[in-house]
Structure formats: C-alpha cells, structure tokens
Amino acid sequence: MTLKAQLEERLRGLETAGLSRHLRELDSPQGTRIQLGGRELINFSSNDYLGLANHPALKEAAIKAVADFGAGAGASRLICGSLKPFHDLEETLAEFKRAEACLSFSSGYAAAMGTITSLMGRDDIVIIDKLVHASIVDASRHCDAKLRVFKHNDLDDLERILKWADAQKRRSKSEAQNILIITESVFSMDGDLAPLREIVDLKERHGAWLMVDEAHATGLFGERRSGLIEQLGLSDRIEIQMGTLGKAVGAAGGFICGARSLIDFLVNSARSFIFSTAPVPASAAAAKAGVELIRSTGGAERYHKVWDRTRQGRTGILPVFECAGSILLPENRQDACPTLSPIIPIIIGDENQAVAMADSLRELGYFIPAIRYPTVARGTARLRMTVTADHAEADLESLTKALVSIRNSQSTLSNG
Numbered sequence: 001m002t003l004k005a006q007l008e009e010r011l012r013g014l015e016t017a018g019l020s021r022h023l024r025e026l027d028s029p030q031g032t033r034i035q036l037g038g039r040e041l042i043n044f045s046s047n048d049y050l051g052l053a054n055h056p057a058l059k060e061a062a063i064k065a066v067a068d069f070g071a072g073a074g075a076s077r078l079i080c081g082s083l084k085p086f087h088d089l090e091e092t093l094a095e096f097k098r099a100e101a102c103l104s105f106s107s108g109y110a111a112a113m114g115t116i117t118s119l120m121g122r123d124d125i126v127i128i129d130k131l132v133h134a135s136i137v138d139a140s141r142h143c144d145a146k147l148r149v150f151k152h153n154d155l156d157d158l159e160r161i162l163k164w165a166d167a168q169k170r171r172s173k174s175e176a177q178n179i180l181i182i183t184e185s186v187f188s189m190d191g192d193l194a195p196l197r198e199i200v201d202l203k204e205r206h207g208a209w210l211m212v213d214e215a216h217a218t219g220l221f222g223e224r225r226s227g228l229i230e231q232l233g234l235s236d237r238i239e240i241q242m243g244t245l246g247k248a249v250g251a252a253g254g255f256i257c258g259a260r261s262l263i264d265f266l267v268n269s270a271r272s273f274i275f276s277t278a279p280v281p282a283s284a285a286a287a288k289a290g291v292e293l294i295r296s297t298g299g300a301e302r303y304h305k306v307w308d309r310t311r312q313g314r315t316g317i318l319p320v321f322e323c324a325g326s327i328l329l330p331e332n333r334q335d336a337c338p339t340l341s342p343i344i345p346i347i348i349g350d351e352n353q354a355v356a357m358a359d360s361l362r363e364l365g366y367f368i369p370a371i372r373y374p375t376v377a378r379g380t381a382r383l384r385m386t387v388t389a390d391h392a393e394a395d396l397e398s399l400t401k402a403l404v405s406i407r408n409s410q411s412t413l414s415n416g
Helices: 003-016 056-069 084-096 108-119 134-142 155-172 196-205 260-269 281-294 297-322 351-363 393-415
Strands: 033-036 039-043 101-105 125-129 146-150 179-184 209-213 240-244 254-258 343-349 381-386
Touching: 039 393, 056 084, 056 281, 084 101, 084 254, 084 281, 101 108, 101 260, 108 134, 108 179, 108 209, 108 240, 108 254, 108 260, 125 134, 125 155, 146 155, 155 179, 155 196, 179 196, 196 209, 254 260, 281 297, 297 343, 297 393, 343 351, 351 381, 351 393
Parallel strands: 125 146, 125 179, 179 209, 209 240
Antiparallel strands: 033 039, 101 254, 240 254, 343 381
C-alpha cells in the first residue's frame, strides 16, 4: 500500500471514530467575537482569559520591537547573540514569579522537553500526575529516568510511589539518584486545582524536587496575579516553576523560573533551547507588556471581571446539565462546572455526540469545539468552555439559553 493510500485509510478510521480534526481558518483576531466561514461567532474556547491577545498595549510593544530589533532573531541565542527583549522579558518574569532567574523558550512544549530531559537521567525517578499536559508526558518518557504516574490529585497514591522511590534509592545506594514530582497547578481540561501545599509537604518529607506547570494559573490567582503558587505562599518551596505566555499573558512562548543555578544549567543543557532559533523579538516584547498589564490596575479589573463571568457561567450552565438526559457527568464529581477556574468542562462522553453538540452550538452562533481522545481519555469527550474578561453578561445568558435549546432537542429525539 502506498503512503498516500495508507494515510487516507487511517483518516477514514479517525472520521468513523469521531476523532478527525480540521483546521478552521479565522478571518479575525482572537477575541470573544471571531469571524469563521463568513459568520460571526461568540468564542467560548480561548485560553486568552484576560483578553490581552488583541490588546493595544501588546500590539504596540510588538510593533516597536520589530522596528528596533527586526522581524527575526537570526539563530539560537547562543549562536549570534541574545537580543535585549528576551532579557527584559526574563527579568520581568523572574520578579513576577519571585524567583532568582528565568529562561524563556519558543513554547511551553519546548520548556517542558528541555527542562525535564536535562535534569533527569538513567538513575533518576520522575513521578507525574495522571492528567498533566502531553508535553510533560512526552518529556518524561523521552528522558532516561524511571517514570511513575500517580492517580489524579491523589495524595495517598503519590505517597505510595514516593515510598517506593525511597526504597529504590536505598537499594541503589546512589547519591546521584534524584526524584522529581511534576504536576499542574490548574489542570487544563477539567479546570480543577492541584493540592499544592500537601504535595510540597510530601516532596520535602521524601527529599524530592517539585516542578509545577502554571500555564492555566498565571494571571488568574494571587494578589499579584502571578499564579496559584503565589496565592498559596509556596514560591520559595518549589524548585521549578513552568509557565506559558500564550494564555492569560496574551502572547506566545514558554518559560522556566527557579534558582540562578537552574537557569544557567538549562542554558548549557536544554536541547530545545540550544538547538532552536530564538523566537521573534516581537513575541518577547508583547509578553513583557502582557505581564506588566496583568500587574497593573487595569489587570486587576480584568482579573475581577473574569471571575465574575466564571461564577455566572457556572450558575447558569450547571442546572442545564444536572437533568440532561444524554449528558454524562464525571464520576465522583458533584458537578461538571467547577468554580475553581475559568475552565468549565461539559462532559459528553461519546466522541461523535460531542462533535454533534459542538456543531449545534456553532449553528446557533457559538464556538466551543469538542475535545476528544487523545487530548482526553476515551469516553470522556467534552465541550471545554472557557470564559474571559471580555465576555459580557449577555454572552453567558444567551449561551445558557442555547444549551437549554439543545438539551430539549436531544430529549425530544430520545423520547421520539
């Protein structure tokens, strides 16, 4: 069979299973209103939680960086010099996260891959939460360390694995053996929070290191809005803080914050940093402007607004799905719409059913794509709804009415 024929067969299989994906070309900037296929849709799918991706301050910073430093970086920062916007961004992020130093990467994926594979080797043990992002899973598999997975947010299971790791270390009698726990502070698909205080206590009790991905927490938690780590007062007790710049910050890229020795080591060993052309200077300048805006009075106003919309979304949507005949709520959860973050998952279950519901919403003027395997486990397909500071109260009210309409249509079809 030719490559083309085999790939076409695989694509047909994805289509049948409800797992086929297609790129949708937008004719507008990212925002609460997007232009798709000649229609305006209300967008409830973006991670641009604070509405900064199209903010004038970020655009002006990017334009100025292009004028001052050009469109491209030329090569790796270690090859032809490291442009000033990257250093300005890293100094801003280090202060924001209350860390000694910071290193920016082209993406969160690159940050995870470069950091984990640099730090962990053959004699080491990596322990990850079952629901961490794919970038962390891939990096943990790619390094030579032993990999163990603990049940999602299950402290007893984590402690069981840590005790096993302690026994392994005693048997090996190797001082070089290290243990690294990795979790997210806010989980991207369910919107729930990690029990960070308890995890920090466990890692200190067992002599492990801790890496926390704050991708979906930066900008949304803490008095300074730097993340859940800050809100819980744990900045000086977590060795590695990871984050991304393409969500609440409104730009693009990833970063690692920690001790100066950690950052200096990554500069010398993180392959995804060393062997990648640096990002465009405009993205670094825009990200710095995004962080500065988050910390401003205007950032505080956006912070309060996104949480107001989150509470409104939960209040309106939860009653719709408590009695929805074909909608499945997650097991062992009291509701499918937690108030813990602006991520509100509506669990459908069946992949084809989730796609059909997303299509129905799009016909009614709302953009919430279906999230399916392998992004989430099989049988847990969902609509991953997110709210932002730029959504109006009327947007949430009209979405709730649309969901009620779809629910009633499904009930009529089931009864018919």
